Amino acid sequence: MSTARHSAGRSIAAHAILITYTVIALFPVFVIVINSFKARKAIFRSPLELPNSETFSLVGYETALKQGDFLLYFQNSLIVTVVSLTLVLLFGAMAAFALSEYRFRGNSLMGLYLALGIMIPIRLGTVAILQLMVATGLVNTLTALILVYTAQGLPLAIFILSEFMRNISDDLKNAGRIDGLSEYRIFARLVLPLVRPAMATVAVFTMIPIWNDLWFPLILAPAEQTKTITLGSQVFIGQFVTNWNAVLAALSLAILPVLVLYLIFSRQLIRGITAGAVK
Amino acid sequence: MGTLSLRNVRKSFGNVDVIKGVDLDVEDGEFIIFVGPSGCGKSTLLRMIAGLEDTSSGTIEIDGAVVNAKPPNERGIAMVFQTYALYPHLTVRGNMSLGLKQAGRPKSVIEERVAVAARMLSLEEYLERRPAELSGGQRQRVAIGRAVVRQPKLFLFDEPLSNLDAALRVNTRLEIAALHRQLGSTMVYVTHDQVEAMTLADRIVVLNAGVIEQVGSPMELYNDPANKFVAGFIGSPQMNFVDAGLVGIKDAETAGLRPEHITLASSGGRLGGEISHIEHLGGETNIYVNCADAGLVGVRMFGEHAFEVGSRHELVIDDSRIFRFDAEGKRIRLSK
Numbered sequence: 001m002s003t004a005r006h007s008a009g010r011s012i013a014a015h016a017i018l019i020t021y022t023v024i025a026l027f028p029v030f031v032i033v034i035n036s037f038k039a040r041k042a043i044f045r046s047p048l049e050l051p052n053s054e055t056f057s058l059v060g061y062e063t064a065l066k067q068g069d070f071l072l073y074f075q076n077s078l079i080v081t082v083v084s085l086t087l088v089l090l091f092g093a094m095a096a097f098a099l100s101e102y103r104f105r106g107n108s109l110m111g112l113y114l115a116l117g118i119m120i121p122i123r124l125g126t127v128a129i130l131q132l133m134v135a136t137g138l139v140n141t142l143t144a145l146i147l148v149y150t151a152q153g154l155p156l157a158i159f160i161l162s163e164f165m166r167n168i169s170d171d172l173k174n175a176g177r178i179d180g181l182s183e184y185r186i187f188a189r190l191v192l193p194l195v196r197p198a199m200a201t202v203a204v205f206t207m208i209p210i211w212n213d214l215w216f217p218l219i220l221a222p223a224e225q226t227k228t229i230t231l232g233s234q235v236f237i238g239q240f241v242t243n244w245n246a247v248l249a250a251l252s253l254a255i256l257p258v259l260v261l262y263l264i265f266s267r268q269l270i271r272g273i274t275a276g277a278v279k
Numbered sequence: 280m281g282t283l284s285l286r287n288v289r290k291s292f293g294n295v296d297v298i299k300g301v302d303l304d305v306e307d308g309e310f311i312i313f314v315g316p317s318g319c320g321k322s323t324l325l326r327m328i329a330g331l332e333d334t335s336s337g338t339i340e341i342d343g344a345v346v347n348a349k350p351p352n353e354r355g356i357a358m359v360f361q362t363y364a365l366y367p368h369l370t371v372r373g374n375m376s377l378g379l380k381q382a383g384r385p386k387s388v389i390e391e392r393v394a395v396a397a398r399m400l401s402l403e404e405y406l407e408r409r410p411a412e413l414s415g416g417q418r419q420r421v422a423i424g425r426a427v428v429r430q431p432k433l434f435l436f437d438e439p440l441s442n443l444d445a446a447l448r449v450n451t452r453l454e455i456a457a458l459h460r461q462l463g464s465t466m467v468y469v470t471h472d473q474v475e476a477m478t479l480a481d482r483i484v485v486l487n488a489g490v491i492e493q494v495g496s497p498m499e500l501y502n503d504p505a506n507k508f509v510a511g512f513i514g515s516p517q518m519n520f521v522d523a524g525l526v527g528i529k530d531a532e533t534a535g536l537r538p539e540h541i542t543l544a545s546s547g548g549r550l551g552g553e554i555s556h557i558e559h560l561g562g563e564t565n566i567y568v569n570c571a572d573a574g575l576v577g578v579r580m581f582g583e584h585a586f587e588v589g590s591r592h593e594l595v596i597d598d599s600r601i602f603r604f605d606a607e608g609k610r611i612r613l614s615k
Contacts, residue, residue: 171364180352
């Protein structure tokens with residue numbers, strides 16, 4: 001296919017740009033991962049060098065896994081992320097279905113209200129959230145984090161999913177009604193499978209900020225029992241001394257679960273992003 | 280067995296009245312077609328019968344029972360949609376049997392009915408395929424099969440042929456006609472295509488702006504339209520409307536001339552003009568004549584005719600077949 005639109009020159013240029021971007025994006029991650037396998041001196045002497053037999057050391061991982069309850073942090077992060085993600089997808093999809101499917105007074109106003117959260121950062125409300133959590137006795141629980149993250153993820157989820165659901169043919173839903181399917185079955189069996197690519201997109205965009213967040217764990221759940229991995233890694237960063245080996249090792253480990261989740265969703269994600277562009 | 284009565288049925292969305300009081304009785308086994316221009320409310324009326332839209336006022340009776348408050352699946356209806364609306368995750372068999380499964384029918388009954396319907400619509404080879412693996416015509420046959428399997432009192436069709444190409448449309452039309460003859464069930468069918476309406480219907484309901492203009496058999500509507508709207512809607516090419524005075528009629532406002540009741544001649548006509556366009560269709564020739572005060576008049580002649588665009592001709596009109604309409608567009612019938 002060497003048509004005017006697919007000339008070799010254009011193709012090379014496009015790939016060159018994409019490869020450059022990939023290198024820039026992946027470089028920090030690469031530096032973190034290689035340095036996590038090096039001895040402390042080697043990290044500072046030649047930070048860009050690959051670990052060799054002289055400089056290779058697992059001391060960072062040893063410290064990270066020994067000091068503090070690293071497995072617990074991991075578990076906390078996973079629980080918070082997975083539960084929040086599930087709630088965001090479930091409630092987001094249900095709200096989006098109601099907004100796109102039913103005619104009721106104030107429908108568009110409600111849609112606008114629910115989408116407002118995309119424009120207003122939830123962190124503006126930190127003080128009020130903290131007071132709320134103190135009042136309800138939820139400070140230092142994972143529930144506090146899950147509630148906040150669910151609220152944080154819902155606006156975008158509802159916005160994206162309701163746009164997708166509006167495009168599903170009414171006839172299909174009506175056929176289900178004539179066949180006697182309940183509204184819940186229509187939602188779960190007919191509509192959800194058709195918006196799966198959009199769900200994956202929402203899942204990835206919701207998951208990554210939750211996993212990486214330092215702000216709310218630090219404020220709402222800093223106790224040893226409820227620390228998340230991002231917060232847990234901070235114990236190695238001191239005011240005067242920082243254990244760089246351990247920090248880098250902890251960060252490298254923290255990448256893994258997100259990577260796994262991303263791989264699960266990625267196939268659907270690409271379909272979701274290109275859904276509007278390629279018919 | 281499958282009667283339908285609409286009594287003063289109305290529907291409004293907010294302040295907008297979409298259906299403005301419809302009364303209609305459909306007998307068992309009748310093939311009724313709702314026809315009208317887009318936006319006339321025909322699909323809304325069908326969806327109200329199906330129970331997919333609420334009825335603002337009035338009553339809908341199916342088989343003598345008022346069904347206003349019943350959900351679609353309890354009304355004893357089945358519906359075929361324009362976009363097929365097959366369940367993408369189910370096979371053809373699954374699509375056809377879902378309704379009965381939901382109704383809790385025993386497996387043996389479901390299997391038998393699916394087999395019968397599949398044979399009727401020649402879908403036997405495709406039973407294990409998914410909708411995505413079928414062509415448009417096959418998908419619409421599956422959608423019809425899904426309706427047949429339910430053995431409804433009332434079949435509802437919402438523009439079922441609009442998404443098919445021209446050749447397939449004629450075939451499927453014949454299949455639907457055959458299906459009606461075979462099953463003998465009551466069918467209500469919505470279309471904007473008057474050819475479909477004329478060829479399939481026992482009776483046609485002409486709707487305009489939420490009001491029934493006329494109900495009657497295809498030939499009644501063609502030969503005896505109640506008003507200008509029906510006269511203009513039924514028949515192709517469209518009926519010509521000219522000032523009654525121009526064709527020598529005094530007691531009417533407008534005269535309606537069917538293109539097939541006009542012939543071209545070199546002299547002796549009441550109207551005359553230059554030919555502005557000719558359509559050669561083989562079996563018939565449509566000629567458009569630009570008459571000075573009467574405007575563009577369509578003439579339909581059967582067989583092949585050679586005329587020149589721009590040449591002058593007179594229009595000879597069959598006087599006994601002129602339709603007379605008063606100022607409001609109502610038909611003035613001549614007393615016999």
